Amino acid sequence: MATFIASGGRVWRKFVKTFPLGSNLSLKRSPTSALANGRLSSTSSENVLVSKDEKSGIATVRMNNPPVNSLNTALLLSLRSCFEELEKDKSCRALILTSNKPKVFCAGLDILELYQKSPDYVGQFWEKVQDMWLSLYGSRLVTMAAINGHSPAGGCLLSLACDYRIMAEGNFVIGLNETQLDLVAPFWLRQMMVDAIGYRQAEMALMVGALYPSNKALQLGLVDKLVPIEDVQTVAEEEVKNWLKIPDQARAITKMASRKPLLDELRKRKQEDIQTFRDETTRESVQLSIQQYLDKLKAKK
């Protein structure tokens, strides 16, 4: 496996052992960032690009699933595997989650994974969503969402699972619009929304499936900071460095103390949650709503 070491703008390739990210591994030079001033190791699967600054222990995970980073089975598996590998890597202290394609952070679940599929398929798909969430929400690392574009539904889920959210200013939206597709957000997703913006605002937002422009999202507390899109990554790196001034152990134990109840609740009710999702999503009326939503997306052009 190769590592890229960047120094003074030059990049050398050398072969060392790094973590595997699934079988479909291809290596690409990592995008330039402030981290390139340190020792930068980089590896990637096709749909997730990972680079890690060895000096600071900060990893950047870039979703790379064109055209809109929709969360299909392959991306969910790669993200989970990547989060788990970084979790195991003792030298890793923080993770920045972003999109390799600015303007869309993540378009949410891949709607095609929910359309005209068997109940078993849908149930297995939902378990992959649950497992990916468990690994990110329950991470010991500092997790920072660098939201460099739209972040509806599952994109908002990813962002909420992180410790801090930095979003691009401008005409980008974030929120939980599930009801617009005739879908019902599960208890653990609803709870993260309540924890971020408070009960009343979350209740309203969830009922009407609201998508907020980034300035309204900041006002509600759905995101923590707004910056120009070209600065999202740099500001995320600066913010992470501030968080890393706090001793890891105390920070991680405190984080786990507040997240354990929700993590445990999902672990306990995993099968029930899968069954609810499977039964709801495969209902005929919901399938019709999904079809209409897909048609609307296509008709946009």
Ligand SMILES: CCCCC/C=C/C(=O)SCCNC(=O)CCNC(=O)[C@H](O)C(C)(C)COP(=O)(O)OP(=O)(O)OC[C@H]1O[C@@H](n2cnc3c(N)ncnc32)[C@H](O)[C@@H]1OP(=O)(O)O
């Ligand atoms: C039951 C509880 C579940 C709770 C958890 C979460 C649920 C979900 O996540 S459901 C998914 C909800 N997602 C959305 O509503 C977003 C839909 N997409 C958009 O609004 C836009 O695509 C955009 C704002 C994210 C980006 O806009 P733009 O850059 O203009 O790109 P296009 O709309 O032209 O899309 C390009 C291409 O991608 C297809 N597509 C978009 N989103 C999805 C998706 N989520 N799943 C599958 N496919 C998607 C879109 O149809 C276009 O396809 P083509 O026409 O074939 O090019």
